[in-house]
Amino acid sequence: MKIGVDIDNTITHTTEMIMHYARIFGEKHGLNTVADPSYYYLEDALGWERDIAEHFLDVYLPDIYREMRPKDQAVEVMRQLKDEHELVLITSRNQKFPEVEQVTLEWLERYGIAYDGLILNATPNKHFFSKLGVCKEQGIEIMIEDHHDLIMELAQAFPVIVFDYPYNRHINAQNVYRVTHWQEVLERINQLAAKRSAI
Ligand SMILES: [Mg+2]
Numbered sequence: 001m002k003i004g005v006d007i008d009n010t011i012t013h014t015t016e017m018i019m020h021y022a023r024i025f026g027e028k029h030g031l032n033t034v035a036d037p038s039y040y041y042l043e044d045a046l047g048w049e050r051d052i053a054e055h056f057l058d059v060y061l062p063d064i065y066r067e068m069r070p071k072d073q074a075v076e077v078m079r080q081l082k083d084e085h086e087l088v089l090i091t092s093r094n095q096k097f098p099e100v101e102q103v104t105l106e107w108l109e110r111y112g113i114a115y116d117g118l119i120l121n122a123t124p125n126k127h128f129f130s131k132l133g134v135c136k137e138q139g140i141e142i143m144i145e146d147h148h149d150l151i152m153e154l155a156q157a158f159p160v161i162v163f164d165y166p167y168n169r170h171i172n173a174q175n176v177y178r179v180t181h182w183q184e185v186l187e188r189i190n191q192l193a194a195k196r197s198a199i
Contacts, residue, residue, distance in 0.1 A: 001193055003081065004135055004143040006150075007091040007104070010071075010163050011078070011113065017068040021060045022046060040148065040167040041127075057127075062099040070111050073182040080186060082114035085193075088138055092128050092147070095120040132157060142192060144185060151176060161188050 008014035019035055022042065026033035032046050039045040043053040081087060089108075095101045101120055108115065119138070121129040132153050135143060143154045146163040148171055154160045155175040162168060162178045177188050 001141045001189075001196065002086045002088065002139050003189065004088050004090045004131070004138070004140040004145075005078070005115070006143070006145045006147070007089055007093065009146040009165060010144050011074045011089075012068045012070055014064070014068055015165075017064045018042060018060075021064055022056065025056050025060065037166040040165075054126075058097075061097060062103050065093070065100065065103045065107060068107075070113070071182060075111055075113060077182040077186045079112075079114045081189060082116070085189070086117075087115045088117040088119065088140065089115050090119045090131050090134055090138075090140075090143075092121045092131075094126045095122055097126065141196075142189060159192055161185055 005011065015037075022035070023033045025031070026046070026048075029052075031048055031052070035045040037045065041053075042048065042057070043050045046053070048056075078087060091104070093100050093104055104118070104120070108118070117138075119134055123129040128147070128149075130153060131143070131145075131150055135154060135157065140158065142159050142161065143150075144161045144163070145151055145154060146165055146168060148168040151160050151162050151168060151171050152173065155173050159175050159177060162171070162176055164178050164180050177192075179185050179188060
C-alpha cells in the first residue's frame with residue numbers, strides 16, 4: 001500500500017521541543033510559558049500575540065527541528081513498513097523557510113528514517129497546508145497524522161491513523177483509527193492491508 005506519513009507529532013516529539021524553547025524565550029521576554037495542551041497552535045496554547053509567536057518560530061524552528069527525537073519505535077516500525085509498503089512523508093513544514101528542507105533531510109538521515117519520498121508545504125501558509133490534493137496525486141491509501149483539520153479532511157477519502165493528542169481528541173469520525181504508540185500503527189496497518197487484500 002502507499003502510506004502517507006506526517007512528521008511533526010507523528011514521527012517526532014515536536015510539541016515538547018517547541019515548548020522547551022518557548023519556555024526559554026518566554027522567560028526572557030516576560031511571556032506566559034504554561035501551555036494549554038488542548039490547543040494545537042503555539043499562539044493559542046500560550047496566549048501569545050500572533051506576531052510574537054511567528055518571530056519565535058522564525059528564530060527557533062531550525063534548532064527545534066534539529067534537536068527533536070523520534071518517538072519510541074518510530075524508526076523500527078517505519079523500517080518494517082517500508083519492506084512491504086511505500087512511505088511518503090507529507091509535512092506542513094514549509095520549504096520556503098530558510099534551512100527547513102535541509103535540516104529535515106539531515107535529521108531523517110541522522111536517525112535512519114526509512115522513506116520513499118518527502119513532500120514539503122510549498123504554500124504561502126508557513127505552518128499548514130491541505131494535504132488532500134497531494135495525497136490524491138500520490139495515490140495515498142492510508143495517512144498517519146495528528147492535525148485535527150487534516151484528519152477530518154483526509155478521513156473522507158481513506159483511513160487515517162491518528163496519534164492521540166488533547167487537540168485532536170474531539171474527532172471521532174469513520175475512517176479514524178486512534179493510536180498512542182508506533183507498535184499500534186504497525187498492527188493497524190497490517191489489519192487494514194489484510195482487509196484490503198480480502199476484498
Ligand atoms: Mg503533525
